[in-house]
Amino acid sequence: MMASIHPLKPPTALDPGFLLHAVDFACIKHRDQRRKNKFAAPYINHPVGVAQILWAEGGVRDIDVLQAAILHDTVEDTDTTHEELVKEFGQKVADIVKDVTDDKSMPKDKRKRHQVEHAKHISQAAKVVKLADKLYNLRDLRDCPPAGWDTKRIQGYFVWCQAVVKSVSGANSLLEAALKDLFETGSFSVEGLAINDPLVHGKAMLRVVTLTRDCVPKDTDLTEFLEAYYSAMSIAGETEDNNNNNNN
Numbered sequence: 444m445m446a447s448i449h450p451l452k453p454p455t456a457l458d459p460g461f462l463l464h465a466v467d468f469a470c471i472k473h474r475d476q477r478r479k480n481k482f483a484a485p486y487i488n489h490p491v492g493v494a495q496i497l498w499a500e501g502g503v504r505d506i507d508v509l510q511a512a513i514l515h516d517t518v519e520d521t522d523t524t525h526e527e528l529v530k531e532f533g534q535k536v537a538d539i540v541k542d543v544t545d546d547k548s549m550p551k552d553k554r555k556r557h558q559v560e561h562a563k564h565i566s567q568a569a570k571v572v573k574l575a576d577k578l579y580n581l582r583d584l585r586d587c588p589p590a591g592w593d594t595k596r597i598q599g600y601f602v603w604c605q606a607v608v609k610s611v612s613g614a615n616s617l618l619e620a621a622l623k624d625l626f627e628t629g630s631f632s633v634e635g636l637a638i639n640d641p642l643v644h645g646k647a648m649l650r651v652v653t654l655t656r657d658c659v660p661k662d663t664d665l666t667e668f669l670e671a672y673y674s675a676m677s678i679a680g681e682t683e684d685n686n687n688n689n690n691n
């Protein structure tokens with residue numbers, strides 16, 4: 444005999460209803476937002492993808508962590524409050540989201556520096572969400588960088604993420620291995636200009652070519668590279684963080 448499903452049956456630890464609640468909530472909150480990648484994908488693709496990484500690649504089965512992953516950008520990027528998350532999803536989930544939420548009132552360069560330090564002191568569950576968040580964003584950046592991001596900017600983001608990931612090391616070996624592989628062997632394509640050879644009618648003509656670059660530059664002082672990235676952020680100011688690019 445099939446067990447009847449009572450609508451008010453108390454949920455079990457891995458009840459899909461918990462996940463659906465978080466997905467529904469995040470869909471509504473992010474409904475008008477788009478990612479900043481070249482496809483301007485719907486924003487919700489990101490938090491759902493982060494939860495999927497946790498489940499499929501990180502082996503995470505803790506429902507609170509999966510819910511927090513789906514909700515992780517709601518406070519930072521929408522009108523959602525911490526109290527609202529406590530009420531809807533409980534203290535533990537709300538606290539994980541709080542730990543991975545950036546203070547957007549801080550100037551961007553300071554916020555980036557702060558994240559590297561702050562990540563060392565957040566809960567274990569929040570560290571795991573952060574790893575999956577970074578893995579998603581880095582793959583997205585590698586495969587379809589936002590318009591206008593040049594090689595230096597893309598590599599700067601990779602080097603900065605490497606510093607953040609170092610701050611949360613030990614939180615999830617599977618995700619850390621995937622990130623390590625990306626940092627060590629990942630590459631991306633950018634368009635550049637090359638001079639036509641042979642010359643056309645004796646003149647040098649430029650043509651667009653596709654170049655391959657390492658995600659993390661090799662034979663480079665990465666500490667210096669990271670400092671240059673922070674400086675560029677301080678000059679870029681807030682404008683570049685518009686439109687929910689969320690490469691935080």
Ligand code: ZN
Pocket residue numbers: 489515516576689
């Ligand atoms: Zn995110």
